[in-house]
Amino acid sequence: MKHIATSVLALAVASAAVADGHGNSLPQADNEWFTSAQAEIQAQLAKRDNTNRALNIILMISDGNGVGTNYASRLFAGQQEGGFGDEYVQPHEAFPNLALVKTYNANAQTPDSAGTGTAMMSGIKTKAGIVGVNQNVNRGDCSTIKGNTVETFNEIMSEMGKATGIVSTARITHATPASAYAKSVDRNFEASVPEGCDAQKDIATQLIDAMEAGVIDVAMGGGRRNFHGSDIIGEEGGKGRRAEGENLIARATDELGAHYAWNLESFNAAPMDGSKPVLGLFHGSHMQYEADRGDEPSLADMTAAAIKMLEAKGGDNGFFLQVEAGRVDHANHGGNLARVVRDQKAMADAVAIADELTDDADTLIIVTADHEHALAFNGYCGRGSDILGLCYKIDGNGIAHSDELEIASDGKPYTVAGYLNGPGSVLIEQVGGEYFGSRPNVSQEEATDIDYLQQAAIPKSSETHSGEDVAVYAKGPFAHLFDGTIEQNVVFHVMHHAATAE
């Protein structure tokens, strides 16, 4: 790992430097924590701003992966490798530049993926629930769209001659990828618009229109059912959501000459030389969670393929790619941390491969989230407490946690992680409509089961987002423009500056 090499090198310089007020070396000078931190100082001092123009930009959005969710995922990944988890470094956590991002929408303290997606892709904050339009639009009201559409980063980069693409594990017509190409008064207009709405087309049509116009060269994700009519059965047996007779997939293959992929075989057969547009629709709705993935490419697979295709297509002009880990968010909504962390691990793998396939000198990689969730953590847990499991006590005589469980006032143990609200609520609807309940006495085996929902307080059918800050990690040209606490729409402005710098 690059980080360790730097620290070993820096050690020689570091250990002599730190002294007490009298010039004597500190008693802690040889402590591992101390020497690592000294190496970190040297690494920071060695950092230089990269002011090259960015040839390629990759924006990687882990939907719903705020600071807390990211923390749980870090511990999970580290524990999977046999460590305590806390010390583990996810690929994006080794990036040199970081800022905290304020995610609120123009009309929402608690944002959604559409308003936040538009902020990152178009440089303005807007209302929740709408894509590619400014805050003058009223959600769901087609009559308010005229004069209020905004250009997306994919459009701008395409105009500069770059190849562009989108990859997501959610439906490719879902809010985050839609913010790359669509202008819609409602994020839900995925396969159709309401009767009487003539001012805009549905999101799936807008994707194929964008591919026809050469704005999008590669689009891969889920959501096949939004591309064909109810009379046409999709490859895996699903009914389409469009009007009878409509088939946007046929339009893409027949009129645009696109390669269409719907499973691993057709994914592996896709041309990598940029000779054709590529449309991948790997599931009727959202793709499967990483924990359950079958005949579908992984997020890392799709990211690597997209990068190669776009590099070939873009040539000397480079490319822009938006990658979304779309289902960290869904698992959080379901209150199921075991799937949250596995989907985030899949995102981390995609980040690693994007980094590997590109050059820091000319490629700006940004890893962020659109918003956080209502996930929170309990204490006081000893080192190595399974992040998905129960909170074990700290061992005063050791490092690893003791074998004794932390117990709550109700005499029962509790998990490290919990949700403030959601379907895991311990308040259950009783006959007669009232809600009450008590915490189940959960075992470690139950808590670490893949289907377990961590206990939550407020009952809700779907756990909610939260308005907390998320982090943005970046490396490459002008990554240093990310610093301090910023508004989320600044993400667009960093990308734009990097792509157009003299």
Next chain:
Amino acid sequence: MNRRSFLLTSAAALALPRVVLANGETHRLRDFYAPGGGLSDLARALEGKPVTVAGFMAPPLKADSQFFVLTKQPMAVCPFCETEADWPDNIMAVYTQRKFRVIAFNRKIETSGTLSLGAYRDPDTGFLSMVRIEDARFRRA
């Protein structure tokens, strides 16, 4: 065989058909599906036999029916209340012995009945199922 033991044995034999619970083992929904889709060996081995499966009751399609969808995790919205699409590996259709009172979607239950495999379209709702527990009863876990 003396008369008393004969009577006791026959009484026991008469009582047996009313016991729906199998060998006492409570299965998980995922035990019935193979990774990557399709039925597991266990599912095929248990076809037509009594089974007990742990899960949750999805909000019913209609009131007063003798049918519900058993889910592996609490799901507040009936997952899959469309009449067609791929059969997901996280649900089972349950046909109950008698009408039942709806249980909250996030209260764990154990459902016992006879395992039935293969495509079946419910005449009432049009719901197409691939795996069912028939003649079922359930209790809170």
